[in-house]
Amino acid sequence: MVTTPRVVVIGAGFGGLTAARTLAGTRTQVTLIDQHNFHTFSPLLYEVATAGIGPDDIAPSVRGVVRGYSNVEFHMARVASVDFDGRRVRLAEGDPIAYDYLVLAAGAVSSDFGVPGVREHALPLKSLEDATRVRSMVLQRFEATDRDPSLVEEGELRVVVVGGGPTGVELCGALAELFTKVLARDFHGFDIGRAEVVCVEGTGALLGAFSPKSQAEARRELEARGVNVRLDAMITAVDADGVSFVDGTRLATKTVIWCAGVKANPLADRLGLPQSKRGEIEVRDDLTVADHPEVFVIGDLGAARDRRGRPYPQLAPVAMQQARHVARGILRRERGKKIRRFRYVDKGSMATIGRRSAVAELPFRIRLGGTLGWLSWLGLHLVFLIGFRNRLVVLVNWVWNYFTFDRGNRIIIPPEPSTTRRDDSA
Numbered sequence: 297m298v299t300t301p302r303v304v305v306i307g308a309g310f311g312g313l314t315a316a317r318t319l320a321g322t323r324t325q326v327t328l329i330d331q332h333n334f335h336t337f338s339p340l341l342y343e344v345a346t347a348g349i350g351p352d353d354i355a356p357s358v359r360g361v362v363r364g365y366s367n368v369e370f371h372m373a374r375v376a377s378v379d380f381d382g383r384r385v386r387l388a389e390g391d392p393i394a395y396d397y398l399v400l401a402a403g404a405v406s407s408d409f410g411v412p413g414v415r416e417h418a419l420p421l422k423s424l425e426d427a428t429r430v431r432s433m434v435l436q437r438f439e440a441t442d443r444d445p446s447l448v449e450e451g452e453l454r455v456v457v458v459g460g461g462p463t464g465v466e467l468c469g470a471l472a473e474l475f476t477k478v479l480a481r482d483f484h485g486f487d488i489g490r491a492e493v494v495c496v497e498g499t500g501a502l503l504g505a506f507s508p509k510s511q512a513e514a515r516r517e518l519e520a521r522g523v524n525v526r527l528d529a530m531i532t533a534v535d536a537d538g539v540s541f542v543d544g545t546r547l548a549t550k551t552v553i554w555c556a557g558v559k560a561n562p563l564a565d566r567l568g569l570p571q572s573k574r575g576e577i578e579v580r581d582d583l584t585v586a587d588h589p590e591v592f593v594i595g596d597l598g599a600a601r602d603r604r605g606r607p608y609p610q611l612a613p614v615a616m617q618q619a620r621h622v623a624r625g626i627l628r629r630e631r632g633k634k635i636r637r638f639r640y641v642d643k644g645s646m647a648t649i650g651r652r653s654a655v656a657e658l659p660f661r662i663r664l665g666g667t668l669g670w671l672s673w674l675g676l677h678l679v680f681l682i683g684f685r686n687r688l689v690v691l692v693n694w695v696w697n698y699f700t701f702d703r704g705n706r707i708i709i710p711p712e713p714s715t716t717r718r719d720d721s722a
């Protein structure tokens with residue numbers, strides 16, 4: 297009798313959801329598990345954090361995405377561990393789930409790199425909750441200053457963004473726009489010109505993975521928008537009143553947003569599999585785990601490397617290409633064939649800086665900047681956003697924001713403590 301293989305996919309992010317969609321309609325029984333009932337389109341988290349779009353618009357329901365696939369079911373649960381010998385996934389609550397193939401795609405969490413005070417006082421930007429928390433915190437600072445303008449002297453209106461990678465740059469540009477174009481019209485009881493965005497980067501350049509030309513353009517464009525860019529600035533501690541630098545100086549602030557990096561999801565530590573120095577799970581070149589050819593690791597959770605031994609970047613296209621490779625690999629294995637080596641096809645990188653300003657570096661050394669770069673950034677993100685409704689709503693928001701200089705999603709939801717930076721949470 298021919299049995300249908302049971303494929304369990306942990307995580308409905310870029311990797312996991314793509315794996316499930318690639319297996320849809322094939323002779324497999326797929327169970328997709330995620331702790332949330334939605335998929336997070338992280339490239340636009342900074343837009344949620346700066347009131348440009350609402351959280352729902354970048355987070356389609358996973359059930360909605362998979363409901364048309366008869367062989368895919370979704371299970372909302374938190375995975376606690378895996379019994380590799382018994383081939384069962386253990387959940388924090390509920391019965392274990394048996395598998396024939398397992399795809400681990402639980403992603404990454406924010407990393408404080410051991411800097412004291414980050415966990416307690418800085419805000420990560422890794423999840424949808426983080427983004428709404430950042431938005432609420434920033435808006436609350438303005439409301440507090442409206443009640444007591446003397447708070448400006450204590451750094452109430454200074455937002456320090458740590459990390460000059462794409463996320464930090466995009467966030468700084470959008471915050472500057474929120475302050476100067478939107479909040480400047482909302483608040484009249486104090487000098488809004490005292491509001492400041494500071495971009496702190498430990499190395500000598502923004503956008504480390506980009507060409508010097510794009511790096512210079514990003515810096516120029518941010519500074520033109522009033523962002524205070526501090527390069528070669530290493531933060532040694534964060535506390536409730538500000539940040540301390542390695543040179544002994546301090547900057548008063550009540551709002552520190554930590555975009556300095558991520559580490560593998562702590563689930564990796566609980567699985568007992570070999571891990572890289574950064575905590576990701578070591579994989580072979582076909583993305584399987586040593587001694588477990590039925591277990592695959594994809595996306596930010598895995599330590600896949602190219603032929604020269606360099607780790608692949610932690611990007612959505614890497615996770616998605618790995619997901620397709622693994623899904624097709626499972627089908628190949630079912631036909632008695634070997635799974636091939638994974639090879640990432642790099643289609644380029646992009647970062648937006650603000651209104652009519654972005655840098656894009658594409659194959660064949662094509663570099664786009666300014667308005668052209670910005671339009672290509674907008675188009676690409678709309679195409680990759682899941683669901684027609686979300687695309688339409690985001691497009692309408694962008695057009696509205698562009699012509700009215702407004703950012704309409706400015707409600708304050710009283711922030712709760714972050715869960716994505718706690719090691720036991722993910």
Ligand SMILES: Cc1cc2nc3c(=O)[nH]c(=O)nc-3n(C[C@H](O)[C@H](O)[C@H](O)COP(=O)(O)OP(=O)(O)OC[C@H]3O[C@@H](n4cnc5c(N)ncnc54)[C@H](O)[C@@H]3O)c2cc1C
Pocket residue numbers: 306307308309310311312329330331332334335336338339340341342373374375376401402403404421422423462463561563594595596597610611612613615722
């Ligand atoms: C702010 C930000 C901006 C970014 N911008 C870009 C960009 O512009 N372009 C780009 O290419 N990349 C970008 N990235 C990186 C990109 O988001 C990641 O590389 C990509 O999401 C990795 O995909 P993944 O499937 O490995 O993990 P994720 O997409 O993070 O998905 C992991 C999933 O696993 C679930 N999960 C975790 N633990 C458990 C558990 N124990 N039980 C059940 N479910 C669990 C999570 O809820 C989540 O849904 C950005 C990342 C961030 C944080």
